[in-house]
Amino acid sequence: MAKDKKHITYADAGVDVDEGARAVDAIKEAVAATNRPEVIGGLGGFGSLFSAAALKDMEEPVLVSGTDGVGTKLAIAQLLDRHDTVGEDLVAMCVDDIVVAGAEPLFFLDYVAIGKLRAEHVAQIVEGIANGCTKSGCALVGGEMAEHPGVMEPDDYDLAGFVVGVADRPKMLGAHLVREGDVILGLPSSGIHSNGYSLVRKVAIEGKTVEELRKPLVELGGQSLGNAVLEPTTIYAGGLIRALKAGAPIHAMAHITGGGITENLNRCLPDNIDAVVDRLATDPTSPDGFGQGPAWDVPPVITYMVREAGLTPDEAYKTFNMGVGMSVLCASEDADRVRELLEAEGLKSFVMGECVAGEGKVVYR
Numbered sequence: 026m027a028k029d030k031k032h033i034t035y036a037d038a039g040v041d042v043d044e045g046a047r048a049v050d051a052i053k054e055a056v057a058a059t060n061r062p063e064v065i066g067g068l069g070g071f072g073s074l075f076s077a078a079a080l081k082d083m084e085e086p087v088l089v090s091g092t093d094g095v096g097t098k099l100a101i102a103q104l105l106d107r108h109d110t111v112g113e114d115l116v117a118m119c120v121d122d123i124v125v126a127g128a129e130p131l132f133f134l135d136y137v138a139i140g141k142l143r144a145e146h147v148a149q150i151v152e153g154i155a156n157g158c159t160k161s162g163c164a165l166v167g168g169e170m171a172e173h174p175g176v177m178e179p180d181d182y183d184l185a186g187f188v189v190g191v192a193d194r195p196k197m198l199g200a201h202l203v204r205e206g207d208v209i210l211g212l213p214s215s216g217i218h219s220n221g222y223s224l225v226r227k228v229a230i231e232g233k234t235v236e237e238l239r240k241p242l243v244e245l246g247g248q249s250l251g252n253a254v255l256e257p258t259t260i261y262a263g264g265l266i267r268a269l270k271a272g273a274p275i276h277a278m279a280h281i282t283g284g285g286i287t288e289n290l291n292r293c294l295p296d297n298i299d300a301v302v303d304r305l306a307t308d309p310t311s312p313d314g315f316g317q318g319p320a321w322d323v324p325p326v327i328t329y330m331v332r333e334a335g336l337t338p339d340e341a342y343k344t345f346n347m348g349v350g351m352s353v354l355c356a357s358e359d360a361d362r363v364r365e366l367l368e369a370e371g372l373k374s375f376v377m378g379e380c381v382a383g384e385g386k387v388v389y390r
Contacts, residue, residue, distance in 0.1 A: 047144040055155035073166035085194035089128035093118035112153020117258035124262040125278040128190035130163035141179035202276035211377035214350035216256035253326040264370035299383025
């Protein structure tokens, strides 16, 4: 008589296919809301379809792609069991990287790796991604939800995103257009955005209870530390593309992410130009010595982190965005026009410096 064999299903191994199907159903409406006219079909296929017919109207269409994640900001979202904003962070990190070339984001795909899949949990994450796509004007055309039992803890997850955009090569922005005398405009950040969170966690999160993180703080304007550090990253791409289409004469842009102003603004400079940035404190007697620059406000949560970590100004401007999420470079005679067109798209701006003869570096004044 044959020996009985064990019957072990995929669910027994930790992967719930039915819950995965429920998760897909839960996100269909949010995904459909991001559709552009070029999207062909919907969720469910093996590959996502997107018409390239509009590219024929360009002189020399160039596809511009980018991929990124959210980093250790996710650990704070998981600690506070709040997952509705990190999807926007994911989109922002991708689309605002490619818009600096003047590329319009076309479509986005996401990858969600999670220890134990729960449909409602994933729906919050993907709805945030859909919100980000709507703000940037790109379509969420597909993605992957991967359950990793035994590899990740049940409540752990990680996110990655991938965006494809297009630019007409003769109209592309970049260092080749930057000239001595150009003005550097800054677009305000909403807070820390999605970089520097390993330091944030070490100096301000570790050792605190969830209750402490949810307590309003006077130094944060009455906002809790948890809400302040989970403030979603501002998405600039949609407004910037609309301003460019309206004729904004922009030369170059820099997305201020990991490495702060110091390590990002130089990426849009030619070898013979320096970016001179004003960062003098209005109150040199303040505890950190540079609480507010002459042209823009530093969000309280960033000032808080700088103080808690004891950073010098040089260290701070190489770690956090210091209130500048995107820098825009243009000719000095065009600055007012550019600012007007940005303002029309809901993007406030301020003058943060100028371009001078140099060696392709960021220097502070």
